[in-house]
Amino acid sequence: MSEPLLCVRGVKTYYGRVQALKGVDLDVNDGEIVTLIGANGAGKSTLMMTVCGNPRAREGTITFAGRDITRLPTHEIARLKLAQAPEGRRIFPRMTVLENLQMGATTADPAEFDRDLERVVGLFPYLSRRLGQRGGTLSGGEQQMLAIARALMSRPRLLMLDEPSLGLAPLIVRQIFDAIRRLNAEQGLSVFLVEQNAFHALKLAHRGYVMVNGLITLTGSGRELLERPEVKSAYLEGGRQQVAR
Amino acid sequence: MDYFVQQLINGITLGSIYGLIAIGYTMVFGIVGMVNFAHGDVFMVSAFVALIAFLILTTWLGVTSVALSLFLMLVAAMLFTSLINWVIERVAYRPLRGSFRLAPLISAIGMSIFLSNFVQVSQGPLNKSVPPLVQREFVLFNRNNYPVTLSYKQLIIWGITAVLLLAFWYLVARTRLGRAQRACEQDKKMAALVGIDVDRTIAITFVIAAALAAVAGTMYVMYYGVVSFSDGFVPGVKAFTAAVLGGIGSLPGAVVGGLLIGLIETLWSAYFSIDYKDVAAFSILAITLIFLPQGLFGRPDVEKV
Numbered sequence: 126m127s128e129p130l131l132c133v134r135g136v137k138t139y140y141g142r143v144q145a146l147k148g149v150d151l152d153v154n155d156g157e158i159v160t161l162i163g164a165n166g167a168g169k170s171t172l173m174m175t176v177c178g179n180p181r182a183r184e185g186t187i188t189f190a191g192r193d194i195t196r197l198p199t200h201e202i203a204r205l206k207l208a209q210a211p212e213g214r215r216i217f218p219r220m221t222v223l224e225n226l227q228m229g230a231t232t233a234d235p236a237e238f239d240r241d242l243e244r245v246v247g248l249f250p251y252l253s254r255r256l257g258q259r260g261g262t263l264s265g266g267e268q269q270m271l272a273i274a275r276a277l278m279s280r281p282r283l284l285m286l287d288e289p290s291l292g293l294a295p296l297i298v299r300q301i302f303d304a305i306r307r308l309n310a311e312q313g314l315s316v317f318l319v320e321q322n323a324f325h326a327l328k329l330a331h332r333g334y335v336m337v338n339g340l341i342t343l344t345g346s347g348r349e350l351l352e353r354p355e356v357k358s359a360y361l362e363g364g365r366q367q368v369a370r
Numbered sequence: 371m372d373y374f375v376q377q378l379i380n381g382i383t384l385g386s387i388y389g390l391i392a393i394g395y396t397m398v399f400g401i402v403g404m405v406n407f408a409h410g411d412v413f414m415v416s417a418f419v420a421l422i423a424f425l426i427l428t429t430w431l432g433v434t435s436v437a438l439s440l441f442l443m444l445v446a447a448m449l450f451t452s453l454i455n456w457v458i459e460r461v462a463y464r465p466l467r468g469s470f471r472l473a474p475l476i477s478a479i480g481m482s483i484f485l486s487n488f489v490q491v492s493q494g495p496l497n498k499s500v501p502p503l504v505q506r507e508f509v510l511f512n513r514n515n516y517p518v519t520l521s522y523k524q525l526i527i528w529g530i531t532a533v534l535l536l537a538f539w540y541l542v543a544r545t546r547l548g549r550a551q552r553a554c555e556q557d558k559k560m561a562a563l564v565g566i567d568v569d570r571t572i573a574i575t576f577v578i579a580a581a582l583a584a585v586a587g588t589m590y591v592m593y594y595g596v597v598s599f600s601d602g603f604v605p606g607v608k609a610f611t612a613a614v615l616g617g618i619g620s621l622p623g624a625v626v627g628g629l630l631i632g633l634i635e636t637l638w639s640a641y642f643s644i645d646y647k648d649v650a651a652f653s654i655l656a657i658t659l660i661f662l663p664q665g666l667f668g669r670p671d672v673e674k675v
């Protein structure tokens with residue numbers, strides 16, 4: 126068994142004096158989809174941002190592709206092909222859709238831009254008609270697609286998505302999850318996913334983690350976690366209903 | 371009428387200089403959210419660099435071509451002033467990023483005082499002058515014995531400003547660097563996440579701001595022929611007024627604001643009283659802040675963020 130692509134060990138993160146992560150261990154292997162679920166305020170987004178160096182882990186180590194990135198500046202971490210579509214989407218509002226995608230390609234080879242654009246827009250055909258529109262005027266769902274598309278423009282080795290389904294219509298959620306599944310199956314893209322939509326996200330994942338109050342409390346394959354009573358009771362009510370419909 | 375046309379020509383010339391300085395205020399404000407109070411003094415320093423370069427070129431190196439010496443003055447001023455602003459950003463502003471909001475502002479006022487005092491001590495408190503470099507002028511028309519003229523100096527200023535604005539617009543709108551600057555302006559955290567070196571982009575912004583101020587400084591020396599250590603303040607505040615009038619953060623706003631301030635100041639001194647021309651500019655600043663705080667080109671925030 127080779128070393129995981131992303132390896133988080135004993136990471137503690139603070140906001141001022143408030144401790145948000147209390148010693149987190151988590152791995153993402155090459156070619157895997159890993160889902161992290163947890164209640165509001167558990168520290169999921171904090172973990173994703175800590176991996177990208179903002180805020181920085183006060184203790185513990187984070188390695189990516191065999192490199193210690195714990196103290197690396199955020200932009201240098203991005204250059205190692207670790208892309209994130211962060212919480213809140215963070216589209217550049219006064220840039221066009223095309224410019225947002227160009228920003229996503231900052232660390233990519235400019236010669237490959239046209240081909241990458243075609244590939245990414247092929248995944249979200251919706252965007253192709255809106256390339257000239259300002260990002261800030263897109264609808265929430267369009268912004269989410271753009272956020273994922275932007276992350277893909279760097280040809281990442283690891284794609285981190287923080288609640289990609291937030292606020293989206295079920296049809297769009299399915300499109301996005303399908304896109305993730307295809308990217309993983311066809312291109313072997315590794316994906317680290319944070320989701321409230323626990324049922325779909327765990328079904329999609331090879332492995333999953335449950336975070337409570339800054340600590341990982343459960344881990345296992347996606348299927349195993351779906352069967353666990355504590356996961357069912359705490360995170361799956363909404364998920365069941367969605368399936369029933 | 372003829373008199374008015376003449377004042378327009380003069381006003382546009384002055385406005386070009388203000389506009390170039392105003393771009394520096396607006397760019398820096400856009401990217402770091404700080405009014406760079408030292409920017410007027412950076413402009414003043416650049417005028418001194420141009421003047422010193424002129425003296426070295428003509429007295430020591432014996433350069434006689436006016437075009438060549440103007441060009442070299444410009445290059446020297448741009449290089450040297452960019453370096454100074456780069457150092458200022460590095461030592462006075464960057465360490466304060468992320469501390470309380472007023473800290474960089476106070477630091478900027480400190481740098482402003484430092485620069486003007488340094489020039490006062492090293493160059494002396496008196497006006498420094500250069501002989502008129504370019505003297506020819508066109509007579510556009512001459513009726514009623516009032517010749518309306520457009521001097522070579524003015525043409526040079528218009529030409530350089532126009533070319534520079536075009537190049538600058540291209541840089542911001544169409545290049546990777548320009549996109550990186552706009553990204554940092556809109557969301558630094560996200561810019562870093564896509565791989566932009568935010569600190570470096572900010573440093574480059576200060577360098578560009580200084581280079582534009584240096585062009586303004588060189589033209590100022592050429593146009594007026596004198597400069598003193600205190601010349602950072604008043605033109606600085608006027609350019610700042612131009613940036614606020616145009617809508618701080620807006621690049622076209624800075625240019626239009628600069629032209630407007632130049633025109634208002636010139637027309638005011640022509641038709642009312644030259645003694646109160648600075649008051650005119652400062653009144654505009656106050657009036658803008660009260661009635662039009664967004665400025666002419668200030669962005670209406672319609673986006674979802």
Ligand SMILES: Nc1ncnc2c1ncn2[C@@H]1O[C@H](COP(=O)(O)OP(=O)(O)OP(=O)(O)O)[C@@H](O)[C@H]1O
Pocket residue numbers: 140143145163164165166167168169170171172212
């Ligand atoms: N910038 C900040 N300053 C101070 N505290 C913060 C900051 N960001 C997050 N926190 C706190 O850290 C804890 C973890 O927040 P985080 O955003 O990581 O939660 P989350 O698991 O992503 O929640 P959600 O599902 O609601 O997005 C919360 O208690 C939150 O209040």
Ligand SMILES: [Mg+2]
Pocket residue numbers: 169170171212287
């Ligand atoms: Mg979150």
